[in-house]
Every structure is written in C-alpha cells, then in structure tokens.
Amino acid sequence: MDAIYQLIHDYCPTMPDWLALALAILLPIAIVMGVFLTVFALLTWVERKALGRIQNRRGPNRVGPVGLFQPIADGLKLLTKEDIVPNAADKVVHFLAPVLVVVPAFMVLAVVPVAKGFIAVDLNIGVLFALAVSTASVLALFMAGWASHNKFSLLGAMRGVAQVVSYEVPMVLAAVVVLMASGSLSSVSIVEAQRGLTGWFVCKPWGLVGFVIFQLCAMAEVARTPFDLPEAESEIVAGYHTEYSGFKFALFQMGEYVAAITMGGITVTMFLGGYLGPGCDLPKFGWLISACWFFAKLGIIVVINIWARGTWPRVRVDQLLGFAWKLLLPLSLVNIVAMAVWHFAPNKLVGWVESAVLLAVAIVALVKINAGQTFEKRSYRFTS
Amino acid sequence: MNELVKQQWLIPFLPLVAAAVQSLLPRKARKLSAGICLTAMGASCVLALRAFVGTLGHHEAERAVWNFVWFDYGTTRLQLGFILDPMTAAMALMVTFVGFWIFVNATGYMSDDENFTRFFCFLSLFAAAMLGLVVANNLLMLFMCWELVGLCSYLLIGFWYFKPSAATAMKKAFITTRIGDVGFFLGILMLSWQAGTLNLYDGGNGALEQAGKLAGLHGWFGWSMATTIAVLLFIGAMGKSAQFPLHVWLPDAMEGPTPVSALIHAATMVAAGVFMVGRMFALFTAGGSAEHPTFAMDMVLWVGCFTALFSATIAVGQFDIKRALAYSTCSQLGFMMMALGAGGLVPGQFHLLTHAFFKALLFLGSGCVIIGTHHEQDMRKMGGLRKYMPITFWCYLIGMLALAGVPPFAGFFSKDEVLLVTFQRSKVAWGLATFAAFLTAFYMTRQMFMVFAGKWRGGHHEPHEVRWNMWLPIAVLSVFAIGLGFFGGKYEHYLGVHEEELHGKSLVMGLSVAVGAAGILLGWLMYGRKTMAHAEEPDPLEVKLGALFTCLNRKWYVDEFYDATIIRATMLLGEFWRVFDNRVIDGILHGIAWTAWGVSQVVRWVGDEFVINGGFDAGCEGVRLTGREFAKLQTGRIQGYLRILCLGAVILLVIWYLK
Amino acid sequence: MSATGIIQTQTLEVSLGPQHPSTHGVFRMDVVLDGEYVVKLKPVMGYLHRNHEQLAEKMTWLGSMPYTDRLDYFCSMTNNWAYALAVEKMTGLKVPERAEYIRVIMAELTRLLNHSCAIGFLLSDCGAWFTPVLYALREREWILDFFETVSGARMMCNYMRFGGVRVDLDDASLAMARNIVARWPAFLDEFEKLMTENEVLLARTQRVGILSRNLAINASVSGPVARASGVEYDIRKVDKYGVYDRFDFGVPVGEAGDTFDRYMIRILEMREAVKILEQALRDIPAGPFIAPEAKLRNFKVPAGDGYGRIEAPKGELGFYLVSEGGAKPYRYHVRPPSFINLTILEDMCLGQKVADTVIILGSVDIVLGEVDR
C-alpha cells in the first residue's frame, strides 16, 4: 500500500493527499477483484469444458472461440432474467442473502498474496481473518434457505449449516500446523516461510496431511462435490437457492465459485508456497512470474475440484459429518502433534521419519476404525 | 538437588493425571485402567527414586525448596511450594514403592469387582494426595492434600457403600478425622497469623525457621505460642494417625477392600499424621530442651505410649484377621508417636518406614488369605493354610516376625531404636512400651497359628493359592521387611540428625529381644501346641481371661462409651433445643398471640366498635394488600428478580448522584 | 419419538415430485422427514396414466404392439416379446428357430441397455453429476443404432410379430451386434473401475435400503431386485421360454438385498447377458424369421385367455389377455414389474435418510410408463 502511495505521489505530485491515499487503498483491491472475477468467469467455462471432457462431450463451443464467451452470455442472461421473490418469502432476508454470500468470499481475497509484494491488505492476522470471514457464509446460506420459505431450501440450509460448522473445526486445526511452522498469522509471512527447495509445507509429512485435510475441508466449506449436500440436486432440488432466480442466483453461483477460488488461494498460500517458484525474485518481472506461479498452482487446485466433481458421487449427510468428526478431526489433532514432534526433533531426518511414522500410524488406525463399519467385500453366487 | 526439587510436583501429578483419566474411562476398560494407574505410579516411583538418589550424596541435613506464588490479591499472596529433603525423599520413595505394589495386588484383589475403574481412580487419587502431602513445602498445600487424603479414605472405605457397615464406617472415618482437623486447621490459622507465612522453609522466612521466635511468644494456657500451635497440629495428627481417643475409625475402616486397608494403614493416611509431626518437629521442640521438654512433646509421648499399649491389648482379643492387624497398626503408630515425643525424630520416622513395608506386607497377605479362602475374614474359620498357600505363608511369616521385633527383621531394629530413645526420656513409658511389644509378639503369633497352623476349619470350599499378581507384591515387600532394618544406622546419618550416644543400649535391646521371644513362646504355648480343631471352639485365651477377654474383644467398650457419652449428649442437646423451640419459643409466641387476642376481645367488647374497628380493618387491609403485592415479587420469574435488581441499581446510582 | 432418537424435532412433510430430478419421470413421494430421516413415505402414482389397457381393448391385436413399446420405454423389444408370447400361447403359433434366436438377441441387448442406464441413473442419483449416465448412454447409442438398422426406429421398435419377428437380421447387422457384444465387457470394466471401486459409492449403497428375502417373496417382487435379496427366481430358467434352455448362463443372486447388491446384480447380469449373446450370435441358425402361418391382417385369436410372461430386464413382465374370438382383445392386462417392485418402496425407505430414498428408488429401477400404464 505504501509503495503504491509512493508511486502515485511520484508520478502525480499534484494529486491531493486524500485522493492518493484512497487510490492507494482502492487500487489493489480493484485489481485483485478484477483478476479474480475474470478467474471466476474462466472457471465456470473451464468447469463446463472439463466436465464435458470427463463425460466424453465437447462442452460449450458455439459462443465465441471455443465457447470462451459462454460465461459472459450466462451472466448477461441471468442479469436480464426476471427476479422472482416468492410471496411467502421473507423479502428483506431473501434479498440480503445472495449479497452476503458474495461479500465474505470477496473479503477473503483481501488477504491472499497473489504475487510477490501484491496483496490487498497484509493483515497480521491474515489467515485467521480468512477463516473467520469464510464462516460468515454459513449465515448467508441459512438466510437464503430460511427466507425462501421452501422446504427444500430449508433442508439445504440446515445441511449447509451443519456441514460448514463441522468442517470449520478440522480446517482451523489443519491451518494451525502452518501457523506453528511459520510462526505467524500473516499470509505473506507464511508464504515467505516456505522458501527453499523443499520449503513448501506440502513437502513435509505434516504439511501433506494438513494440505489434504485443508483441501477436503475447503471443498466441504464451499460445498463442492462430493460435499455438495446443501444443493444436492438429486435430493433436494437445488437446496438453499431453489427459490432464487436471475441475478440473485448468479450471485450465489458467483459466491460459490469465488469462495472455491479463494479457498484454493488460501490453500496455495498456506501449503503450496503461494507465489513462490523459480524466478519469483527477479528484480524486474519477479512479480509477474510469481503471479504466474500463484495462478498455476491455483489452477491445479481448481482442476482437482472439477475432477472430483466429475467423478465422485455425493456422500450422505451422516457420512459427511462423520467424516469430519471421526476422521479429519482426530487426524488433524495428531497432525499438530506430528508438527510438534518435527519441531523438537534433533535433526531434519529424525523429524521427518518420526512425524511421518506417527501420521502413518494415525491414518492407518483411523481408516481402519472408520472403514471397518462401512465397506464389506461381497461375493455372489450364480445359480443355473 | 535444586533442579530436582522443581520436578517434585511431577511425583503427585502423575497419579493425579491417572485418576483424572480413570474418571473418564468406561467401566469395561479394566486392563487399560489398571495399566494407566500402574504406569503412573511406577513413573512416580522412578521419579521419587531419582529424587532419593539426588539427596544421597549430601551428608548435611540439606533441603531444597521451591516456592511460587499461587495467586495474589491485593497485598496478600498465597504461596505454594515443594520441598526436597531426605525425609521427603525417603517418604516419597516409600509411598510410591509400597503403593505400586499395593496397586499390583489390587489388580488381583479387585479383579471381579464391577467398579474396577472407579476403584483405581480413587486409589490413584489417594496416592496423589498423599504424595502431594509429602512433597509440600507449605502448610496450605499440606492441608489441602491432607483433606484430600481424608476424602479419598472416605470414598475408599465406603467403596462397597451398599453394605450398611461400610457406609457407617466411611462416615465414621470421615467425621472422626474431621474432629482432629478442626485442631489442625486452628493450628494452621494461628501459625499463619503469627508467622505471617505458611511456607515451611523459605530461606529463613519460613514458618519452621521462625520456630525460635514463636517459642518466645505467649500462647494459650501459659504455653508458648510454638507449643500452642504444635498442640493444635498434633490434634490433627491424632485424628489422622488414629491416636487415642480418636482411634475409633481405624478398625472400622477395615470395611473397605483390603488393598485400601493396606494403603491406609501402611503407606498413606495414618502415616500422614506421623509424617506431619516429624515435618513440624522444629515447632514441637522449640523452647524446650532434653531435660525440660515442651508440653507438646510430652503430649505426643504419652498419647503415643498409651495408644501403643491400649491398642495392643485390644488386638489380642480380635478374631477378624484384618481387625487384629488394624489394632496392631494403631499400636505401632503409638510407638512412632512415642518415639517422636521422646525427641527421637529418626527412630520415629524410621519405624514409620519399616512399618510401612511390613504392615503393607501383612495387609496384602491378609488380602491374599481372604481371597484364598473365598472372602472369609474370621480367623476361627481358617487354619492350616500353610499347606494350601505356601507363598503367602512364608511372606506372612516374615511380616509377622518383623512386626514382632525378631532380629534380624526390619521391625526389630526400628522398634529397638524407638524403645531406646523412649528409655532415655521416661522409664515408665519405656516399660509400658516394652509390654506392648510383648503383646505385639503374642498376638501376631496367635494370628499365625490360628490362620496357618492346624487344619482347615472353613467348611467345604478348599482354600487355594492366589494368582501371581497378588503374591508377587508380598514377596517383594517381604524382601524389604527382612533387609530394611540394616539401614537404620545409615538412615540417621542420612537424615542428618546427630544424636548423642545413648546409654542403656544393650539393656534395652536385650530386653526387647527377650520380650519378643517371650511373646512368641506364649503364643506357641497357647495356640501352637494344640491348634483349634473347629471354628466353634472357644479361644484358649478366652478360657483363661474370661470377662477380660470379652472386654478386649469389645475394644474396651470405647465405642460404646462414645455412644453413651458424646453421642448421647449431642442427641440430648438436640432434643433439648427441639423441646425448647416447641415449648418455650412457641409458647412465648402463642402467649403473645393469645394475649393480643384477649386484648382485642376486650377492646372490641369495650371500645367503640366502629371507629376502632374501621381503622383496624383499613390497616389490616393495607397490610394484606401490601403483602399480596410483595408476594407478587416472589413469582419464580427470573425477569421479575432481574427487574428488582435493576431497580436497586438505579436507586443506588440516583442516591450516589444526589450525594 | 424421533427416528434419530436424539433430539426430538418437528417433522417436515416434503413432496418429492412429480417434478423432481430423481424421481425418474413423473412420480411423487410424499415423504415425512424428521430431520433427514424418513418416517413416512407414500408413493403417489398416476401422473403418467396413459390408458394403455383401455386403448388396447379398442385396438386390434396387432394394433397394440406399438403401444407395448411405450410401456417401458427403455425396453421396447422385451415388451413386444412378452405380448407376442401371450398371443402365441393363445393361438398356438409356432415360432421358427431363427426368430427365437433373434428374439433372444434383441432381449439380451435390451437387458444390456436397460441395466447400464439403470445403474447410470442410480449413480447419478447418488450425486455423481451425470458422468455415469453419460457413459451408459454413450454405449446405449450403439445398441440403438443396431435397433434402428434392424427395425427402423431407435426406441420404439415395434419389431416382434405373432409368430416371429418383423424383419430378418442380415449379416451386416449381425456383425454390428457382434461388435457391440465384443466391446461391452471393456465398457463394463471401465464402468466398474469408475464406480464399484469408488469408496463413496460403497459407503452410500452398502447396507442401505435392505429388502429382506421374505418381504421380497411376499410382495411378489421380481427381477434383479428380488435376486439381490436372495430369491433365486429367473423366468428364463423357470419357464425356459424361447430357446433359453440352449444357453449356458448363470443367474447371479445376492445375499444382503441392499442397494449395493441391486447394483452389483445388474452388473453381473450384464456380464451373463454378454455370454448369452455370444452364444446366440454364434449359434443362430438359418431359416424363416416368421412362422409361415402367421398372418398380419385379419388376425383373430380363438376365444379363451392366456398369460405370457418373460424375464424383462426389470423383472417379470406378463400380459394377461382374454379373447372372445374377435379381432380385439376382450380384456388386456399388463403385469408390469416396475409397478409391483415399487410397492416395497416404503418398507425399504423407512428410517433411512432422504438422500437414501432417492438412491433406493433408483435401485428399484422403475419406468413410469410401465408403472402408470
């Protein structure tokens, strides 16, 4: 922020101070938002294309080159659609809910370091802020479901609330590991703590486990398949946004996708070294290269999301919650212990082995405990 | 050593954690529960051993303390602290070691109890409390642990609370020790008041380090302040260590499971009193000298002496195997107190240690016997167990010989020292104690013969040897019951107390050996030559002593005496107040009412009915209405109360504002 | 008392359908939910009641044949066959051997088609975002191409005739069929890799919607649903109609009777169907494809009644016909497997979660055209 302020000051000394300050504050936000909105639009296209690939189809290809303008068409269409508010609905809440879905998703963006030296606000509680704000989406979700006065919406909202609240816990615990390793809550410091050839936290046993937990929780938090119960089509029509049409629905979609992206951004920041990568420290184009690295990593996360969506059925609600409480939560607690073991180990190798063994044992044990009651091998007889 | 003291807290902490974990375990987790407790206790034992080793190298009476502020409010700060000195180290080691083996034994003894985990929870808590008491460098912490010990004993004695006798016993133990605790608490308060601190040692500012100063102040009854406090503290010790007249709870405490008895009687609770007196020894002796001991010392001496003899006589007449042992414990505690009262800190503490080992051995042995004979406790219905339970027999024999003071077992050395130091102080006390020692040898011999000799009198169920987890502890403990006595000389050195050369050593030693031998001989003569043939046969001693034996068997009627005096008096007082309340107070009220009624009758009859009556009616109506209105406040509705609260706040603020 | 047994809550009445993504058409379930648990379920049918039986009674015998196509619109071939079988029984027409072989080929191809789509939809109900359906439909297109080549229509083939089939199979179409059969196992392997090895699917389907053997028998459930519950009942084996006694194939039978078993039974039945098809395509004899005495015009059926049944992909499909000797049936009744199988829906769903009812319904594999007729 200071740098931009300085820049404005240098290039345009006549500009009044308050304007320069406002610009210095607003400019990064505008850029980040613009970038991520583009990414959002791209993501919907990528998702439809990728799903098409997975399903042996071609996907949209009539609108613009290889269907690239599809998101624009969708957006424009939704914008011009009639906005229906059901008679029984709670008008105010019904109106506020989609707005509240989008706002936290964008607020999280503020603390994602997109490139070297480029972050909207470098809060010293960055990660905590991100986690805190993303919880707020629960309420929006519930408001949407409740205000619609539709039973499917309500079911979806209740599911969503239970799901987000449950997954919040292992998610925060998984993030704790990173905070322990980097000794800071600031997202930039976390990225900077991951320098080095194997510096990315995902390259460490606890980091890998933390990454997986965090990624799963992030998917659940933003209700992506296989955790998309709040909007489970085959069960409760469209879940909490059943009664939303037009641009409000678009806002829901946007909130969901932007949340997915920002969650991916947080994941990248915390575990995948953020914008770090070869060449990110170059004096001139370092920021560009680092941005490329960041978005490349983000792309991987996003593709994983889509991939999961195309291939996995949805889990049931009790399995969903059981998974969080019975598997992820204990595992994330063990993971914290593993991190401590790593930290206090006399040398790197010992720490590696110890924490890896600890985690392996924990995973095997937990999977055994949980899977024992779920799967069984069946055999069938043939009569003739 | 200064580093070690900072880890002293771990010693009680581990069993405490174990207890906490136990409380969360499901009932079914028996193995896990036992495993956790044993691990915690074993770890504590290792820590205690380390502390002990740490104190070994030092030849002076060195102590390390570590005090810290618990919390402070205003100018007052409450401190807690830990101490590490030879006495603590030895005691902690004893408690953890003996406790560990008792735990092992308990896994066998309680193996078919459904509340296994609860039992181990309490047991761990008990051990933790006792260890906390041992390592405390602070009377406040000592008192907290002291009360916790009391609570645990309450819980454990009444572990089988569904038995009415156990329920009674648990209450009895709790209330009796509480009586002593009143004194103890008063002593603590006075100490805090006078010394300004409850820390025992604090680099010259501790309470014990101020004993000399306290001895110069005037207390109650013309005693010095130090003596007053010491006497009050000793009352607490009397309750906890079951000294006459507060000894009545101890034998009843046998209602608990046998490992609990072992723990209470050997390692923890009763030892607490003796240990506390030893710990506060500086306060007891302050202001006195060898020639003119303080009143506190005299009190300790004579209470101990009397208890030793008194309990020994009772023990002679008991048929319950555990009860006999319980009175034996009482008696031995008397010995310890006596030694302390005679100024012998080392003999008292040393006897405490050796006694812990062989008494734990005896109790666990009796537990084995009880299990082996299918929960039979009456010695008359035993007999001939030597054949059936050889391991238990041999261990028990060692314990018995140690208690009887037969050389070279541990009891001989410690008891000899006790007698020796008493001999220095008072020939009378020494004589009584020697007689008590004779009785000790006698009743133990009696017990041995009744239980192990002769043939099985218990009926159809043949007794059997117990499993390894029950006999292993007594085997281990018997090793110590043999060998520990040889460290007597070293122990004195270790404690760092240099006592002058005592005279009459050979006389006392010779006499005590002789007395022990005589006791055993008499026992053999009466019980060994011709063993009891069947359970209904009268006791040979009963034949000889007649009514006196009944008297002994009924414990000199102390309980009955208490029933007849104190309890009756309390009941009477209560009854009196009830009657007083009914008759006098109510009478006065009724009288007032009747008078008022009468007056009103007269007034109505005499006076102007309309004027007065009208006014009165209005007044009454007013009162009634007010009452009704106020009754509305008492609605049970929280919001109503909150409103009144708020109203009060507003009124207060207004008043303040106007002021 | 709540089904969850933990916190008592208000129940919620939800109407799933008639327009609902997972009701496979216009079917409605009035579900009473306690939280997520189903405490009451009432199936409401009739949204696709197209008066099939009534129309058939006004139609000539052969005139009803195209209508049978539209009963179970996945399996027009088997529907044709069952109807033809009933009429052949009444008239005593003898079907030539080649025609029987062609019928078996068509029926088993229909089985492949139906089962693959049924499983695909089942998994789509699990929330698998259409991917399995689209895989199934991709393969279905090949079979439909074959049907179209033979009969001229993709779905509503109207292919069977009393006493044989309408058009003969030429070598080119036989090669086409062989091609389909040859590639089917590979498709199945791919499908199983996507699905059977998917932990989420296992977790969703195992021990969900258990149908006991007794209830299955008592409710006269048939087809893969019954066999998944351990009922060894397959009309191909029991009646040995057509030329099924000449083929070597097994009938897979499950134990648990849950949704997973119903899924697996269909997979295994497809593998068996591939075996039958291989044998049939290998052994198909030359000869007439329709009985020479069969006539299409002025077709009359002697007075009396008859019941023809086959093992349709969904279960026992039967036609009960009563004739007065005229050109039209006096009574025309269909015993549709979907409808009968649907009767046990509530028993399977009670106490399950709402998400389960959806896949239980999917695993029963109904087609509303057949349910409502």
Next chain:
Amino acid sequence: MAVDPNLKSELQKQGIFVMPVEFLYNWSRKSSLWPIQFGLACCAIEMIAAAAARHDMARFGAEVFRASPRQADLMIVSGTVTKKMAPQVVRLYNQMPEPKYVIAMGACAISGGPFKDGYNVLKGVDRYIPVDIHIPGCPPRPEALLHALMTLQEKISKQHLNEVSWYDKNAPSEFPVPQYGAHDLEPPANPKVWEPPKK
C-alpha cells in the same frame, strides 16, 4: 419504448447504435438456454440422449439442466402430459422467470399422440401454455431436439426488445393452473394461448 426502424436508421447515421444492445440481449439469451430438468415420458430419454456424448447439447451452452424452475429458461415438455400432470406443468411454467420458452417435444406433447384417445391424456400442452417450438415424432430423435433448439435460437435472435411480451404490462405473467372439475380439467384450455380449431 418503441423504436421504429426509421428512427433507428436515423440514429445510426448519427452514430447511435441501438442494435448492439438488442443484439447482446438476444445473444446472451440464446446462447445460454438452461432447460429445466424435467422429463415426462418416453421423450425424456431422448432428451437425455441429446445431452449425452453423441449429440451434446452442451455445445449450445444448453446443458445446464436446472432442477429448480426458478433458474431455468427453457421448458422441454418431453412426453405425454396427462390430466393429472397438466396442473403441475402449468405451475412449473408459471414458476419460471421471464423470459421463458417452451419446446413441446414429441407427438404426445403436441397433441396427445398415440394416446390421444385416452381419457386421461391432455390433447396437447399448448392448450395451457404458449409453446414456441413443436417437434413431431414419437419420440423425436435427439437430432430433432437439437434442431428445435437451433430454431428456438433463431427465433430468439429475431426478437425485439420493444415487442417481447415480458416487458408488456398487459401480457399475463401467470397462466391459470387447471384444476379438476366435475368431468375434466377446468378450464379445458387457456383461451389466451389456444383457441379450438374451427370445424
């Protein structure tokens, strides 16, 4: 506001383009036709087939089948509409937000098809709701559906902002939902969208 062609060309000469707005509007609607996930009978299977690998409606941006009518633009009435189902169909149509389109797929949806004689079969869904495209066939092939879709796109791209019904205050926003009367559905048809053929 009606902009007549003369005025438009006049404006264009002066550099003001009305066309692109309308073009964008139409373009966005036609390239993003989200059908409601709603199948009635046999034709529904062919509708799914049209979305499947070989035919792939997704190419036109129309594969986003929405389960909720609130989010759909296009209703494909795929199959026989019975009299029990007709109210639901109309209700669903009412629940869809404007602008909305209907494709009547298959003979049954157009006229009752082979089941026309049935007492329970509605003789054409266009009696109650305005149908944009009729596809004949029993059932129509997926290609026919794609053709219908493209025809609809053409139709959309020819619409003019000033003529479309949904900005017309007088145009009905909700169509009456038929109810079961004494003998049949009441009303038997919606006069606003259908008039009986003159005999």
Next chain:
Amino acid sequence: MSVPLGYYLMLGGVLFCIGLCGALTRKNAIAVLMSIEIMFNAAILNFVVFWYYLHNGALTGQMFALFAIAVAAAESAVGLALVISVYRHYRSVDVDEMKALKG
C-alpha cells in the same frame, strides 16, 4: 483516532442497557439469551476500550476480552441446551411459563 474515551464508555453503557432492556422485557427465552449476549458484548467492548486507552503496553484487557468471549461461548452453549431441555418439558420457550421449580 480521536474519539475520547467517554464516548466509548457511553456506547458500551447504552448497548448494555439495550441488552438489559431485552432481557427484562422479552418473553422468549432464546430472545432473552440473545439479549444477554448483547450485554456480554458491551462488557467485552469496554475491556478492549480500557485496554486501548489506559493500559497500553500490557495486554491484560485483550486477554480478558478473549477469555470473556470464550466464556460467553460456553455460556450460550449451556444456555441454549437448557432452553431446548426446558422446551421439551413445557413445549414452550416462554419465560413466564417457567416458574415451577420442578419439571
């Protein structure tokens, strides 16, 4: 920031009293609980305010606020559990109806 301390204190007081008002007047137990949350928050705000104005350097005020937040969370959990439990008894969450001491 040039807001004097007094304004914050007044804000805290007013908020507290709004909460109090709710706690005094609402009939619904959940609403009462919500009002109590408002009172809690007003108090927590004051902790932070006093820390910011008076005790800068030491973090006692923040720590206290932190603990108060945690306690409030526990309080609301137990309180709502009680409300649910009470609701089962009375089929109502009206505080006026909860006046009998036994269930």
Next chain:
Amino acid sequence: MNIVFLTLSAIMVLGAVLAVTLRNLVHCLLALVVFFLGIAGHFFLLKADFLGAAQILIYIGAVAVLILFAIMLTRNISGTEGGRSSLGGAWWLGVGLASSLAGMMCVFVRRSELVTKLPYGATEEGVVKEIGKLLVTDWVVPLEIMAVLLTAALIGAVVIALEEEKKR
C-alpha cells in the same frame, strides 16, 4: 469525533435495538449478527485485530449458529412467535428501568474525568504474537481452566440436551 466511529456505533445500536425488539426470532438473530459485526469493527478500530477476528469466528461462526439451531429446534420453522405479543407483562417497567440505567450511566461517564481521555500511542505490530506468548506463559492457568470450562460446558450441554432421552 470520528465518522467511522459514529457510523459503526449507529449501526451497532440499531442492530442491538432491532435484536431486542423484532418479533421474528430469526430477524432478531440477523440483527444480532449485525451487532456482532459492529463490535468486531470496533475491535479493529481499537487495533485489537486478533480479537476482532476471534469475535467474528466465535460469535458469528459459532454462537449465532448455535442460536439458530436452538430457534429451529424449539419452534415452528418460520420462527414467528405466533399471535401473542413478544413482550412480557410489565414490559414498560423493563424499558423504563433500562433506559433510566442507561441515562444514569451516561451521566456518570460525563461526570468522570475519563470523558476526555485520549489513547496512548497504540501498539500495532506483534500483538498477536504477544497474545500467543502470554497465553502460554502468564495466562496459562486461566487458559487451562478455560479449556476445562469449555469441555465441561460442552459435555454439560450435551447431557442437558440429551436428558429427556434417558428417561424414556
């Protein structure tokens, strides 16, 4: 005076007032959330970032959701209080008392010498780290007690809520 302060405070007071006056409980809850957000905003203003985030996380993420579930579990889904008044009998008394208390408080604040007090130089950096350190050093005992309290509250809440089931 600071505009941000005034705006935030106005929003908060509005939220609080709505939270205690609205009839529909769910609306109350939403107003309460606004109030919570305002408090968090004030925390940020007062440079207590960590507390602000914690406030959002705990109050909005947890407490509000908890209340939500309670509302859902205890009444009909719509959350309205039915036809009856949402206020208790002597509501005027409560309002009067509360407002007079508020008035008195303001009067006392005005009278005290704190009223014009301005802040010391604010520390911004490293507060989070400092809090973390303090939590595990000086404040470790309260922290532990808090942990025990939370556990106890959790178990207690579960037990209370499950109580009914046991009786059956």
